[in-house]
Amino acid sequence: MDTTNAMQAAIRGRWAVAAMFFINGFILGSWAPQIPEFAARLTITEFTLGLLILCFGLGAVVAMVAAGHLIARYGSQRVLRLFAGAAIFGLLIVALAPNVPLAAGALFLFGGSIGAMDVSMNSNAVVVERKLARAVMSSSHGFWSLGGFVGGGTGGILIQNYGHLSHAFMVTLIALVGIGLAFRYVVPDDQPMAQEHKTFSLPRDPMIYVIGFMALLCMNSEGAVLDWAALYLRQELGTDIATAGFAFAFFSGAMAIMRFAGDGIRNRYGAVATFRVSAVISAAGMLVAGLAPWPWVSIAAFAFCGLGIANMVPILFSAAGNHPGLTSGAGMSVVTTMGYSGILVAPSLIGFVGGKVGFSPVYVAVALLLMLVFLMSGLTRSADLNHDTVQDPVPI
Structure with missing residues (x-):
């Protein structure tokens, strides 16, 4: 009976992590059609927009490194829950940013939450694979792309008809519901991973x-x-x-x-x-x-x-x-x-x-x-x- 319960939990965890991939892709895909409006609203050039997008990338890279250390110490379940919760509000804070300096900070935080969520959900997908004894990574990334398709496909229409801020609120609400449904079913790691990362050297x-x-x-x-x-x-x-x-x-x-x-x-x-x-x-x-x-x-x-x-x-x-x-x-x-x-x-x-x-x-x-x-x-x-x-x- 314990084995049956464990397998059922793993199957639920498989769909929970798929939902996390979908929402991550959905939020990022929803950002793509916001970019022209974002540039026009702040009256910035492509050069300045490039610098702001660099802030997003830097935030993601920094958070990815931090997430790796946190996962080694606390496991992917807890870290995924933490950063998925933060990612819910990433697009909204960017949409609310009234000027370039605040937009730079908002994009750094947005990129950080998306990047750290990305690392932790990939790590959790590996945990699911071990529990199910079969691969789920490729299809998990398929759900990410599907989320990007939905976010990008609906985003432009919603922005044109309701405005960028209303669109950002809608994305936040959908992400909140999706992550809320998946939150409790994210599977825990079998054992602490810190022992695997005592030393590090470049190949x-x-x-x-x-x-x-x-x-x-x-x-x-x-x-x-x-x-x-x-x-x-x-x-x-x-x-x-x-x-x-x-x-x-x-x-x-x-x-x-x-x-x-x-x-x-x-x-x-x-x-x-x-x-x-x-x-x-x-x-x-x-x-x-x-x-x-x-x-x-x-x-x-x-x-x-x-x-x-x-x-x-x-x-x-x-x-x-x-x-x-x-x-x-x-x-x-x-x-x-x-x-x-x-x-x-x-x-x-x-x-x-x-x-x-x-x-x-x-x-x-x-x-x-x-x-x-x-x-x-x-x-x-x-x-x-x-x-x-x-x-x-x-x-x-």
């Missing part, structure tokens, strides 16, 4: 840093769409706010679909082949998005790019965790840190460049960087080392 194998660089470029592509696609469609392709929000929404929706299917595709064709095809698809989509003469062509191209980007980062994370000569923790720590800097910090540079030359050439440049990643596809071969031991995800 000496240079290839792990190359894989980390690949993750940075892939996740930078995600950040380029999240932070700048709506502004690109609004300013350079002349669309309205509601339509501009569809860029990240369709991108996230395509990512969600492909992430739910990703395990089966990778198991059938292998990591290297899957990664190569994904890289070509993502580069082609980004290139067309940057050269598109009309908004809906660009939106469709961003969606096509999302199909490719979807499984590139999970494959890179698996390759890092199975890199020869390194423990899984050492490889993952390098690649995840470098990768998340790509989505959280690097997009600020895109803002600086976009303010000078426009975003169309920026997206063309991002496409070329994705082709550089394609040329390094062979480094993902180690992702298949544990191919025979990986089980199918929990059906959803």
Whole structure:
């Protein structure tokens, strides 16, 4: 009976962590269509907006490091609950910020809560996998993308019809309900994790840093769409706010679909082949998005790019965790840190460049960087080392 109860608790925990992924993606996706209104409300240039987005990224990176230490000491359940509760109000405090200095502080806190929640929910997903003895990570990230699709897709429409502040209140209320429902079912860790982190040293194998660089470029592509696609469609392709929000929404929706299917595709064709095809698809989509003469062509191209980007980062994370000569923790720590800097910090540079030359050439440049990643596809071969031991995800 105890075993049955434990399994039922683990199943509930699986859906609780899926809800956390969804809400995290929903909040972040809801921020994307707020960006043009945010810039116009504060009457700032792309350069200043880039600096403010950098505040978001810095807050996330700082909080991610802190969350790692807190998880080691207190476990993922308690840390996830703490930062999920804080993330509920992140978008609202940004929407309420009346000037640039307060907006910078609000974005730092917003980024911190989202980043720390991200680390802790990924850690808790690992706990769920251990309890269920099967993989749930890929589909969990699918729920994150689904949340981004919903947040981005509805955000522009709500902002256009009700205003940015009403939209932020709606997002806060939905996040409050979603996290409130999942809160009690988040599973606890089996044992304290602090013993696993007594010492820390950087790996000496240079290839792990190359894989980390690949993750940075892939996740930078995600950040380029999240932070700048709506502004690109609004300013350079002349669309309205509601339509501009569809860029990240369709991108996230395509990512969600492909992430739910990703395990089966990778198991059938292998990591290297899957990664190569994904890289070509993502580069082609980004290139067309940057050269598109009309908004809906660009939106469709961003969606096509999302199909490719979807499984590139999970494959890179698996390759890092199975890199020869390194423990899984050492490889993952390098690649995840470098990768998340790509989505959280690097997009600020895109803002600086976009303010000078426009975003169309920026997206063309991002496409070329994705082709550089394609040329390094062979480094993902180690992702298949544990191919025979990986089980199918929990059906959803």
